[in-house]
Amino acid sequence: MIRASLRTKKIADESLTAGANGEDDSPRVLVFHPELKRADQAGSWRDASSRLEEAVSLTGALDFDVVGADVVPIAKTRPATLFGTGVVERLGNQVKAEDADIVMINGQLSPIQQRNLEREWKCKVIDRTGLILEIFADRARTREGRLQVQLALLSYQKSRLVRTWTHLERQRGGRGFLAGPGERQIEIDRRLIGDKLAKLRRELEEVKRTRELHREARRRVPYPIVALVGYTNAGKSTLFNQLTVSDVFAEDMLFATLDPTMRGLELPSGRKVILSDTVGFVSDLPHDLVAAFRATLEEVLEADLIVHVRDASSHEAEAQKLDVLEVLKALGLQKAIDGEELVEALNKCDQLEGEDLTAVQEYSSRNANTIAISAIKGTNCDALLALIEDRLTEDMPIFEVLVPYSDGKALARLYEQGEVLKRLDGEDGISVQVRIDDSRVGRFEDWCAKSGFDPHLV
Numbered sequence: 001m002i003r004a005s006l007r008t009k010k011i012a013d014e015s016l017t018a019g020a021n022g023e024d025d026s027p028r029v030l031v032f033h034p035e036l037k038r039a040d041q042a043g044s045w046r047d048a049s050s051r052l053e054e055a056v057s058l059t060g061a062l063d064f065d066v067v068g069a070d071v072v073p074i075a076k077t078r079p080a081t082l083f084g085t086g087v088v089e090r091l092g093n094q095v096k097a098e099d100a101d102i103v104m105i106n107g108q109l110s111p112i113q114q115r116n117l118e119r120e121w122k123c124k125v126i127d128r129t130g131l132i133l134e135i136f137a138d139r140a141r142t143r144e145g146r147l148q149v150q151l152a153l154l155s156y157q158k159s160r161l162v163r164t165w166t167h168l169e170r171q172r173g174g175r176g177f178l179a180g181p182g183e184r185q186i187e188i189d190r191r192l193i194g195d196k197l198a199k200l201r202r203e204l205e206e207v208k209r210t211r212e213l214h215r216e217a218r219r220r221v222p223y224p225i226v227a228l229v230g231y232t233n234a235g236k237s238t239l240f241n242q243l244t245v246s247d248v249f250a251e252d253m254l255f256a257t258l259d260p261t262m263r264g265l266e267l268p269s270g271r272k273v274i275l276s277d278t279v280g281f282v283s284d285l286p287h288d289l290v291a292a293f294r295a296t297l298e299e300v301l302e303a304d305l306i307v308h309v310r311d312a313s314s315h316e317a318e319a320q321k322l323d324v325l326e327v328l329k330a331l332g333l334q335k336a337i338d339g340e341e342l343v344e345a346l347n348k349c350d351q352l353e354g355e356d357l358t359a360v361q362e363y364s365s366r367n368a369n370t371i372a373i374s375a376i377k378g379t380n381c382d383a384l385l386a387l388i389e390d391r392l393t394e395d396m397p398i399f400e401v402l403v404p405y406s407d408g409k410a411l412a413r414l415y416e417q418g419e420v421l422k423r424l425d426g427e428d429g430i431s432v433q434v435r436i437d438d439s440r441v442g443r444f445e446d447w448c449a450k451s452g453f454d455p456h457l458v
Contacts, residue, residue, distance in 0.1 A: 144204075226304065348376075410453070
């Protein structure tokens with residue numbers, strides 16, 4: 001089915017489904033993963049077959065009919081076509097034999113490479129960035145999400161007008177040769193895209209200001225913010241629903257959730273926090289997309305604690321972890337990664353058995369900030385909440401206050417203001433140890449002074 005986002009593009013190149021047999025038929029897609037024959041290439045911690053498998057999953061996320069997928073070894077990249085002449089011809093024969101409508105290259109193509117391959121293979125060619133942008137365009141639901149996707153799409157398209165309107169390249173203005181060259185169609189396209197980009201950036205600035213107002217309101221409450229991050233399809237939304245008893249869309253597919261969602265969450269002690277479900281990460285996440293979703297990702301920057309949800313059942317779990325940490329580092333969260341502000345939730349343990357399950361359990365037992373869970377079954381979710389609370393409260397000050405037996409109102413107020421950890425009834429009164437949020441320490445000390453209490457730090 002032709003995607004709405006593709007139908008509405010006015011400046012983009014021809015539709016991804018050009019050449020499809022019928023309007024209701026899914027486009028036939030071939031997926032090729034170019035593998036450089038070098039050990040030091042970026043992303044070398046992933047093997048080629050796993051990267052190809054992920055590319056097929058990404059392509060399937062748009063309900064395309066994947067008719068073939070191959071790893072294509074290359075000694076070096078060619079500026080004109082990425083592949084060598086012989087490889088281009090061999091792959092072209094495969095495209096023809098499979099009657100493919102689209103070829104997806106699991107890598108980054110320059111505009112020239114994309115144009116030349118389309119000419120050689122007589123079909124639409126897209127790269128990894130283009131495919132991910134299309135998935136995001138298809139899944140965005142909120143106004144903010146659609147604005148962010150449009151910004152990323154237009155930024156991507158702006159450099160890919162090399163093959164558009166070439167029949168008007170010699171257009172001239174004025175009569176005969178009296179006037180200089182008129183504005184070429186490609187220049188008009190670039191100007192229109194530039195105008196649209198400027199408009200989208202202004203609208204996103206409004207979104208950013210609105211989000212900042214929401215954050216200011218949350219700071220005044222204030223409730224700690226816990227952000228769920230992780231590789232796409234790791235189970236963040238499923239865990240979010242399990243913890244908050246919500247119905248956020250969760251499905252076994254890549255990028256099922258794009259728009260951030262926030263819900264209140266009560267921890268075991270009764271302390272309230274805000275839980276945030278964010279967009280999933282993926283390896284080689286397009287730079288334009290990261291930049292466009294900056295307003296959304298800033299929710300992670302504001303978080304008091306980050307919960308990294310990992311798919312423990314995936315054989316690519318470690319590689320996915322590295323990809324997520326790379327994105328977090330790019331957002332400036334190196335301090336959170338190195339410190340105690342990152343909790344690991346090893347999800348999908350219900351899909352493990354035998355030695356694999358034992359290995360995950362041993363790993364979590366050796367690491368204080370790690371816990372093995374099953375979000376879909378709720379296994380160990382209570383322990384995860386306890387771990388979250390421990391990390392949020394470990395640096396909070398603990399005060400000891402002596403309350404007279406006759407002042408029941410003050411005793412009730414202590415329970416309201418913080419978390420009572422210990423209560424000891426003595427001869428002179430009730431000795432209470434209470435943990436106070438950092439943001440409430442000032443008000444607590446003022447209340448103690450007015451009430452005639454002398455609190456001591458424990």
